[in-house]
Amino acid sequence: MAGDLLGGGAAMIELDHLVAGYERLAITPTLCGTIEKGSLTAIVGINGCGKSTLLKTLAGFIPPVSGQLYWRGTRPVIGWLAQRHALESQFPLTVHDVVSQGAWPHVSLFRGLNAQMRRKIASAIDRVGLAALGESSIDALSGGQFQRMLFARVLVQQAPLVMLDEPFTGIDEATSLELMELILEMHRDGQTVLAVLHDNQRVARHFPETLLLESRRACWGDTPSVLTTFENARRA
Template sequence: MVTLEGLSVSYRRHPALHHISGRFARGSLTAVIGPNGSGKSTLLKSIAGLLPATAGRVAVSVPRARIAYLPQLAEIDRGFPIDVRDCVLLGCWPTQGAWGGVQGVQLARVDAALHAVGLEGFERRPLGALSSGQLQRVLFARLLVQDADLILLDEPFSAMDGKTTSALLALVTQWHRQQRTVIAVLHDDAQVRRHFPQALLLARELVAWGPSAQVLTEANLARSRSMAEAWDETAGGFGIIPPQPVAHMQEAAA
C-alpha cells in the first residue's frame, strides 16, 4: 500500500526524518511509535502528501481520494462555526467535490456513522460545545463516511477516556478486518502490544519495523531514546552523532 524509499524530511534545515525505507502491506495495521520529536507525525503527513520530501520519496498505491487523514485534536479549530452533521458530511468531499450535491444516500451514511460512534441526537450540536472525546468520535464518524482504503491516525486516543478509547479501537479493529490499511501514531506501548500486529519504531531514523512483539523490546526502546538524544538540534542539516547499526527492518505484513 505504501512504500518509503530513503525518505528524509526537514523543517528549515532541521531534520525530522532521515532515510526511512520500508513498506506498509495492504491491509496491515501498524502503530508508529517513538520518543517525542522522533518524526512520527511528520511521517503521517508525508504519506498523506501534506509535507514534501527533502530526499527520497513516498509511493502510495491508491489515489489521494482514497486516503483518510486524522490530525491531532490540537490541530482542530473548535471555534469554526460548523455543527456535527456538517462536519461528518465533509467525509463525502473526496467523492462529491466542492460543488457536488449531497443526496439521500450520503445523509444515510452520516446517520449510520453517528450511530456507530454513539452520537445519535448530536447532529445539530456545534463542534465547540463538544468534549474532547465527543469531538474525536465525530472525526471517526467522518472517517467512516469517507470510506478510505488507507487510514492515517495521529494520536487518535490521546487524552481520551477509557470508554471512548475502547469504542474507537473497535472501529480500528473493524477497518483491519475489512482489509483497509491503518497506520496510527501511538504512545501507549501496552495498547500497541494488545491491538496492533505491526509496529514501526522511530527516532528520526528507523530503529525497528516488524511484528510488535519483536519491535517493542527493552533494547529497541532504549536505543530509540539514545538515538533521539543524539540528534544535534543546532546542526544546519542532518547532523547526528553516529549510532550503532539499527535493528533489522522487516516488511510489515497484513
C-alpha cells in the same frame, strides 16, 4: 531487517531512503521499507522523534527532506484524522456538518448528498454514539465527543488508506476502547491503517506491525520483535 514489514500483501507505499522533516531540517532517521495494502501499523517513539511529521509526509502534506516515496498504483483517497489541538473548533459548524465532509469523495459537486449518503452519515454519527448531538455546535463538544465526531467523518469517507495522528490523546479510556474497536473494524473491512500512538500496551494488543522511530535509527517489523528491541535498548 529494519524497514521490512512482514506479511504477504501487495505493497501500497514504498519508502526509499526517506527522511521526513521540515524544509531542510531532518527529523526522522532514514527509512526504507514498504507499507502493505490492508496492513495495520502503529508508529511509535518518544516525543520529538518525528512520528507526526512522518505521517504528514506520507499523506502528502509536506515533502520529504530527502529520499523518495512511491505509490504502487494510483494514489488512493486518504482518510485523515489530525491531532485534536490541530483543529479549529470555533467555526459555526454542527456535528452533522463535520461528519458530512467525509462524503466529498463520493459526491458530485452539482448533485450534493443523495438519500443513501445521508443515511450513511446518520449511521456513522449513531455508530460513534453521537446521534443525540447531530445538530449540536462543535464548540459545545467535550474532547471525547469531538474525537468521536472525527472518527465518524472517517467512517463516512471509507478511504482505502486511513492515517490517524494520536487518535486517543486527551480522551478517557472507555472512549479510547470504543474508538480502538472502530479502527479494528476499518481494518477488518480491508482498509489500510497507519496510526501514531503513545501507548505501547495498546500497540502490543492490537497492531500486528510497528514502526519505532528513534533519533538515529528506526526499527520496523512485527510488533513483538520491535517492542522487544525497544525495551532491550531502554535497559541497556
